[in-house]
Amino acid sequence: MKLNRIARVGAVAAVAALSLSACAANEGGTPSGNPSAEGESTLSGTVDATGASSQGAAQQAWTAAFQDANPDVTINYQPTGSGTGRDNFIAGSSNFIGSDRAFNEEELAAGEFGSCATSDIVEVPAYISPVAVVFNLEGIDSLNLTPELIGEIFNEQIEKWNDPAIAEINADVDLPDLAITPVFRGDSSGTTGTFTEYLASVAPDAWPYEDADEWPVSTTRSESAQQTSGVEAAVNAGEGTIGYIDASRVGELGSAAVQVGEEFVPFSSEAAAQLVSASPLEEGRGEGDLVFAIDPAEAPAGSYPIALVSYLIGCVEYEDAAVADIVREYFSYIVSEEGQSAAEEAAGSAPLSEEVRTQAEDAIALIGASE
Numbered sequence: 001m002k003l004n005r006i007a008r009v010g011a012v013a014a015v016a017a018l019s020l021s022a023c024a025a026n027e028g029g030t031p032s033g034n035p036s037a038e039g040e041s042t043l044s045g046t047v048d049a050t051g052a053s054s055q056g057a058a059q060q061a062w063t064a065a066f067q068d069a070n071p072d073v074t075i076n077y078q079p080t081g082s083g084t085g086r087d088n089f090i091a092g093s094s095n096f097i098g099s100d101r102a103f104n105e106e107e108l109a110a111g112e113f114g115s116c117a118t119s120d121i122v123e124v125p126a127y128i129s130p131v132a133v134v135f136n137l138e139g140i141d142s143l144n145l146t147p148e149l150i151g152e153i154f155n156e157q158i159e160k161w162n163d164p165a166i167a168e169i170n171a172d173v174d175l176p177d178l179a180i181t182p183v184f185r186g187d188s189s190g191t192t193g194t195f196t197e198y199l200a201s202v203a204p205d206a207w208p209y210e211d212a213d214e215w216p217v218s219t220t221r222s223e224s225a226q227q228t229s230g231v232e233a234a235v236n237a238g239e240g241t242i243g244y245i246d247a248s249r250v251g252e253l254g255s256a257a258v259q260v261g262e263e264f265v266p267f268s269s270e271a272a273a274q275l276v277s278a279s280p281l282e283e284g285r286g287e288g289d290l291v292f293a294i295d296p297a298e299a300p301a302g303s304y305p306i307a308l309v310s311y312l313i314g315c316v317e318y319e320d321a322a323v324a325d326i327v328r329e330y331f332s333y334i335v336s337e338e339g340q341s342a343a344e345e346a347a348g349s350a351p352l353s354e355e356v357r358t359q360a361e362d363a364i365a366l367i368g369a370s371e
Helices: 003-017 053-069 082-091 105-110 147-154 164-168 190-202 227-237 269-277 321-335 337-347 354-364
Strands: 045-051 073-078 096-099 121-135 142-145 181-185 223-225 241-246 254-260 263-265 307-315
Touching (some): 045 082, 045 321, 053 121, 053 190, 053 227, 053 321, 053 337, 073 321, 082 096, 082 307, 096 321, 121 269, 142 147, 147 181, 147 254, 190 307, 223 227, 269 307, 321 354
Parallel strands (some): 045 073, 181 241
Antiparallel strands (some): 096 307, 121 254, 121 307
16 A cells, blocks of 8 residues: 555545535635735744654645735744654743643643643644554555554564465465564654554553553664654665655555454555544543544454554744744644645545544634733
């Protein structure tokens, strides 16, 4: 399963799976923040942002379209990784961030968000994508892997690609007598959090760790890499490697079909959408804080069980009204049907459902400036 197939097939099916609205968020197809027919955009200024590298391709598409429509606006998004993004938001050096996990209850209770005028924040889902298990084996494009095998491989308990447990469920594949080299994110990463949450949920015997943004294995033969691009490069660089990355970066690497129930499901935006659409929003959060409660162990049949939900995180109140206006309109564009279509085309992500998009728009409308 390759990314080009996601773009051609999975994205179309994801639209149906998530019941997208037939109408754009702004009538006439004009996204929020774009110049109206009556005049030019009134937005002006620069905002700085850091965070999830998984959003990299989508952010490039979003910023290009938004800045084209708003020529006096500059949005500097740096794909530093989710952990760095959250640190920067707390420190006050990023006006908004992208993050592959939302702030947790402890972080919210501390209320230390230096970028904001108050402790109230907006967190909205913006980018839904499979986390693909990718490998580099000459002549092999796809393998079936159970959750237990994935856990044992990344926990360094299975060392060779022709291990009998792998061979048993891949009878038609000529597996090499080659050492397995797992590649993991060395930086704090929401993608790692998504991956470890999956393993902790569905394969606790093979993966005796809690979910975490930091890689938990005391490694003896795994390889560390920084950000999504680093894992992609490391897996591409060495035969026998295996890693986990946002599906937008799979390229020509081989990928695993992951067992769900009695079947093996290859990654696709459609299958990731099925998992997310079956998940409720977390309870007990603020009015503008929309966070999915995803349980991979409850993945419905046909869904892909390792789905990343990446968030936009901003302030309910900013000190600078110009920054507040830009962030609000930029967020509004991203969650709009047009913005989601741009990400779908650029990265093969799954568009938000109409229900979630409406909730996100209501949350984003809270963004303003302190008086």
